[in-house]
Amino acid sequence: MSPRTALRPALRTGTAEPWVDDPFGRAVRAGRGPLWLRRADGSRLALEVERWCAPAAGADHGLVLRCLGLSAPVLDLGCGPGRLVAALLAAGVPALGVDVCAASVEHTARLGGLALRRSVFDRLPAEGRWGGVLLADGNLGIGGDPGALLARAGALLAPGGLLLVETAAQEVDEVADVRVEGPDGAGPPFRWARCGPAATLRRARAVGLERAERWDSHGRSFLALTRS
Structure with a gap:
């Protein structure tokens, strides 16, 4: 299954979709x-639902800070409940979220932000013209192919744009079959990846992205990448 197929929002075809037909949406609503x-x-x-649903805090502020002064708006891929979109807007940075989960899109709207319900591999507005693109909160794992995701995110950037990626804090490089699981059951299986800073940088360079910065904050690790 390709990343595009694996992450497309459910269209009532009878096939369960990860992050859509599983406990994630119920957890976001709660x-x-x-x-x-x-x-x-x-x-x-463990998935940090409470942190994702709370206002931006801690290491989130470093992401927002690096978006200040960008020449074009910021796109948050896999925006979840929208805390980073809301924080960017509060800082005066135009931003748009993208997520396959309807509950995430709705939560972002309640925060005053705008989000589209679609896969990051679907056609998106202003491709090649975004000043910044975010892959935070483990979203580097989307599709189970970090190289393909980094190439996709890089292609969304405007010349001189910045791709801000949260990596695993430890040096890990793995792809696994997983399910989203809650107390009330589990969703369908899908491929997911986890990469530490070194593995992420290797994949980034393979698709024409270069390191601009690496930093750690509040137990989380990040890379800023630019198109070479």
Whole structure:
């Protein structure tokens, strides 16, 4: 299954879609977890629903700061409940979110932001003209192919634009089959990736992106990338 197919919003075809027909939307509407990514081997990774639904804080402010003064608006890929879109708008930075989950799009709107319900691999407005593109909160894992996602995100940037990527804090490089799991059940399986700073940078350089900055904040790790 391609990343595009794996992440397209459900259109009532009878096939369950990850992040759409699973507990994620219910958790966003409730504003709390618990919620996990459950691997096929039984191990699981906690999802920080409460932090995502709360106002921007901590390391989020570093992302917003790096968007100030960009020559064009910012696109938040996999925006979730919209806290970064809202924080950017509050700082005077025009921003748009993109997410496959209807609950995330609705939550972003309640915060005063704008988000589109679609896959990051679908056609998006102003392709090649965004001053900044965000891949935060583990969204580098979208589609299970970090190289393809980084190439897609880089293609959305305007010349001189900045791609801000949150990596795994530790040096990990893995792709796994996972499900979104909550107390009331689990959704369909899909591919998900996790990459630390070094693995992310290797993939970025392979698709024509170069490191502009690397930083750590509040236990989280980030890279700023530009098109070479």
